[in-house]
Each structure stands twice: as structure tokens, then as C-alpha cells.
Amino acid sequence: MAERFERHRQPWKPEELAKLRTLAAKGMALKQLAKALTRSEESIKQRAKEDGLKIVKLR
Template sequence: MAQDFVRHRQPWKPEELAKLRTLAAKGMGLKAIAKALTRSEESVQDKARGEGLKIAKLR
């Protein structure tokens, strides 16, 4: 079963947005960024798309 996230639908803090921008700029993958931010992959992907950030697709 999927992991349960305690932070369900929590607003994004400015520090989290800054960290998202930094990690995306470093070329980290979606799964690693989500784990670092303790957010779901879907949440991170939606926020990155909304902020106009590109997340690396690791192969």
C-alpha cells in the first residue's frame, strides 16, 4: 500500500519553495525531491509545474 502522508493538503511555506527551486536546479529527480521535502510526488510535481520549474527525468 502507498505511504500515508501526514501533511495532507498543507500550504507550501516559502522555505519549502526555495528548497524546491534549489533541488530542481541541481537536477534531482522527482522522487528524491519529494522525499527531501516530505511531500508526495504528485504535490511536488504540481507545485513545480505551477512555479514553471522543470524536474529532471532520471533514467
């Protein structure tokens, strides 16, 4: 049985924050950000709100 990789409530590392800011500034969508950072969409939204970042919503 394969082990599950869980990142539940892990603190944000400075490298992850820098990557989030860079990718959000480039206009990357929420789903893509979550995949790139291996975090949940909810986690990305919450951190972006705390940092005052604007996340693109694709429809």
C-alpha cells in the first residue's frame, strides 16, 4: 500500500511564499497554483488573502 503524502496545516516556507507571489503576479489561475505548490486551493486562497495578493479566477 502506498503512503499518502499529506500537507495538512503545514506552515508556509519562505520559498513557497516567493513562488506564490511570483506565479500570482504572472496571472496563474488558482487550480494551477495549487498544483504547482502542492497545496489545496483553499490554502492558497487563504494565504493570498493574508498577503493581499490577487488570484485570477478562470471561468
